[in-house]
Amino acid sequence: MTDPMSAEAPETAAEPGASATRVRLRDFSKSLPMSLLKAREAVMRHFRASLRRFGITEQQWRVLRALTAVESIEISQLAEVTFLLPPSLSRILKDLDERGLILRRASDTDMRRGLVSISPQGLELIERAGVDSEEIYGEITGRFGAERLTLLHALLRELVDCLDGAAIGTSVEDDTAVAPGAGKRRGRPRKAPDEAGGGSARSGKPAPGRPRISPSGRTDR
Numbered sequence: 001m002t003d004p005m006s007a008e009a010p011e012t013a014a015e016p017g018a019s020a021t022r023v024r025l026r027d028f029s030k031s032l033p034m035s036l037l038k039a040r041e042a043v044m045r046h047f048r049a050s051l052r053r054f055g056i057t058e059q060q061w062r063v064l065r066a067l068t069a070v071e072s073i074e075i076s077q078l079a080e081v082t083f084l085l086p087p088s089l090s091r092i093l094k095d096l097d098e099r100g101l102i103l104r105r106a107s108d109t110d111m112r113r114g115l116v117s118i119s120p121q122g123l124e125l126i127e128r129a130g131v132d133s134e135e136i137y138g139e140i141t142g143r144f145g146a147e148r149l150t151l152l153h154a155l156l157r158e159l160v161d162c163l164d165g166a167a168i169g170t171s172v173e174d175d176t177a178v179a180p181g182a183g184k185r186r187g188r189p190r191k192a193p194d195e196a197g198g199g200s201a202r203s204g205k206p207a208p209g210r211p212r213i214s215p216s217g218r219t220d221r
Contacts, residue, residue, distance in 0.1 A: 050132040067118035
């Protein structure tokens with residue numbers, strides 16, 4: 001007698017246009033975007049209390065950190081290097097401007113193009129908040145290990161570099177990205193200051209000469 005539990009299920013007719021084989025998605029725990037988001041959250045939760053003490057949000061800090069790396073920058077380019085949508089950046093700049101943390105002006109060559117730079121008050125805020133930031137970075141380094149942290153930075157840069165260009169499975173024309181500027185840029189992504197310090201903001205001051213971020217170059221806390 002045939003065991004009904006072991007009998008094969010009868011084949012059903014495939015729907016028109018249906019794939020012959022069903023794609024098996026990897027386990028959710030192995031989703032690369034989710035792993036990166038979990039890592040970012042694990043890091044950023046240690047900085048939020050410090051940011052609140054100085055009355056700034058994560059996105060505002062990101063903008064101020066980016067501005068320490070340049071003399072001035074076009075607003076459209078700032079949206080690109082901070083991975084902020086233009087409407088969000090516009091609101092952030094308005095608040096920072098009202099608090100005197102940034103300076104805004106029109107381009108000397110094109111009055112329609114706005115330029116933004118960090119103000120002396122903004123640099124002073126970076127200086128004070130940077131003390132907390134570096135203490136937290138030191139604790140993170142102690143827990144994770146300096147060599148492993150350096151390796152992680154290198155691997156993340158390699159990941160960004162190898163995935164640069166048109167999105168996989170699309171043509172350059174179809175590569176319309178969610179993040180501002182993504183899919184439009186050419187060459188290497190722009191370098192960004194670390195989310196919560198590091199780089200030139202360790203001292204709270206810009207790097208010598210405060211070089212401009214090049215149009216072909218990319219810059220969270």
